[in-house]
Amino acid sequence: MSNTPSSVAGLSEPRADSSSPIAQPAPPLWLLAELTYRCPLHCAFCYNPLDYARHDRELDTAQWRRVLTEARALGAAQLGFSGGEPLLRDDLEELVAHARGLGFYTNLITSGVGLTDARLAALREAGLDHIQLSFQDSTREMNDFLSSTRTFALKQRVATLIKAHGYPMVLNCVLHRYNLPHVGAIIEMALEMGAEYLELANTQYYGWAWENRLALMPTETQLREAEAVVAAYREKIGKRCRILFVVPDYYETRPKKCMNGWGSVFLGVAPDGAALPCHAARGLPGLTLPNVAEQSLSDIWYHSDAFQRFRGTAWMPEPCRSCDERENDLGGCRCQAFLLTGDPARTDPVCDKSPDHARVREVVMHGASAALAGHATASEYPLVFRADAASRAFASGDAKAR
Ligand code: SF4
Ligand code: SF4
Numbered sequence: 001m002s003n004t005p006s007s008v009a010g011l012s013e014p015r016a017d018s019s020s021p022i023a024q025p026a027p028p029l030w031l032l033a034e035l036t037y038r039c040p041l042h043c044a045f046c047y048n049p050l051d052y053a054r055h056d057r058e059l060d061t062a063q064w065r066r067v068l069t070e071a072r073a074l075g076a077a078q079l080g081f082s083g084g085e086p087l088l089r090d091d092l093e094e095l096v097a098h099a100r101g102l103g104f105y106t107n108l109i110t111s112g113v114g115l116t117d118a119r120l121a122a123l124r125e126a127g128l129d130h131i132q133l134s135f136q137d138s139t140r141e142m143n144d145f146l147s148s149t150r151t152f153a154l155k156q157r158v159a160t161l162i163k164a165h166g167y168p169m170v171l172n173c174v175l176h177r178y179n180l181p182h183v184g185a186i187i188e189m190a191l192e193m194g195a196e197y198l199e200l201a202n203t204q205y206y207g208w209a210w211e212n213r214l215a216l217m218p219t220e221t222q223l224r225e226a227e228a229v230v231a232a233y234r235e236k237i238g239k240r241c242r243i244l245f246v247v248p249d250y251y252e253t254r255p256k257k258c259m260n261g262w263g264s265v266f267l268g269v270a271p272d273g274a275a276l277p278c279h280a281a282r283g284l285p286g287l288t289l290p291n292v293a294e295q296s297l298s299d300i301w302y303h304s305d306a307f308q309r310f311r312g313t314a315w316m317p318e319p320c321r322s323c324d325e326r327e328n329d330l331g332g333c334r335c336q337a338f339l340l341t342g343d344p345a346r347t348d349p350v351c352d353k354s355p356d357h358a359r360v361r362e363v364v365m366h367g368a369s370a371a372l373a374g375h376a377t378a379s380e381y382p383l384v385f386r387a388d389a390a391s392r393a394f395a396s397g398d399a400k401a402r
Contacts, residue, residue: 029075030076032268033082036086037055045208048084050211053391057271059272061094063292070296077104086110087119092108093125107130108128113151115162133171156193169194169195171193171199181226184233191240196241197244202245205336220364226245227247267301270282272291274292275297283335310345313327319355340356
């Protein structure tokens with residue numbers, strides 16, 4: 001799994017006007033099935049919740065089949081299998097075949113661990129359309145450091161296998177202070193592997209990435225240099241490999257239309273069946289997430305408080321409420337607003353019209369000055385790697401989020 005909301009390919013435009021109130025919203029287009037929080041990797045930027053260990057129950061095969069059937073009946077057309085590492089579920093092939101039978105376009109988002117030749121053949125047979133393989137860096141040392149595993153060589157083998165089975169090569173690499181200076185080498189690696197598509201996604205600061213924000217936040221110079229490298233490669237390689245470079249919100253003055261609008265096109269289902277209007281919504285206070293084991297997806301999508309809460313524009317506070325740009329970004333990201341201000345209903349502080357914009361600048365400046373301090377950074381802000389023991393400590397309150 002990668003870190004960013006944009007990592008499921010082909011997110012489409014909403015089909016209904018997003019202005020509020022919405023009597024009957026358009027159906028979801030995109031279902032993200034987070035099959036499990038289990039993962040062999042320990043990425044320091046993982047967007048799974050810090051306390052994921054608290055939610056260790058997983059929907060069984062029959063429940064997932066029902067979720068897929070209901071989502072397709074609602075109108076969803078694109079399906080991402082994610083996690084954790086979805087390959088840890090041995091019913092993945094059955095779920096892919098079921099989704100294929102329903103007419104979904106299916107995408108597997110994977111670290112590559114467990115993707116053997118036999119498994120690839122079975123997934124091909126089941127009708128899997130698309131695979132997105134994540135790397136952490138172009139060097140073995142950094143890849144293995146950031147995931148706290150020895151997986152670089154394995155990922156290289158898996159990339160070859162994916163090609164051999166006739167899939168397009170789609171690579172994802174999450175960027176931050178540690179690997180932004182390697183962007184050119186990461187692109188070269190992707191070209192050597194014959195990648196048709198490379199997503200260079202700057203870290204979004206939720207979950208473990210939020211915990212590690214001061215260690216991962218790049219400097220503005222790093223970002224601008226990386227952007228220039230990407231632009232030069234685009235010019236040089238043309239259509240040989242499409243490179244997507246997603247600039248981090250913290251360096252913008254307007255937020256993104258998060259998930260294309262709350263309850264607009266995206267429906268996530270967590271391993272335990274919690275339905276998510278956004279990947280990171282599990283961390284929002286005061287939001288009771290409906291569960292697919294107890295309610296139909298239709299009921300959840302059209303009637304639950306969680307999916308209605310920030311839909312459209314009626315919920316907006318000032319300055320968004322009277323802003324003539326409100327349809328462009330729908331007030332930005334609710335999770336970002338909560339993490340930076342403690343209130344999920346405030347204007348996203350990324351916006352320079354927000355009264356809280358200084359908080360974003362503070363994180364950026366703090367991170368940048370830590371970066372400039374060089375080695376002092378590592379001891380001042382040691383990375384907290386995603387791991388079950390650490391997650392249990394967050395869940396029990398033995399560890400406090402920074
Ligand atoms: S630890 Fe890494 S590979 Fe595993 S779910 Fe998190 S980001 Fe994905
Ligand atoms: S004030 Fe709100 S609606 Fe206006 S640009 Fe900023 S975030 Fe968007």
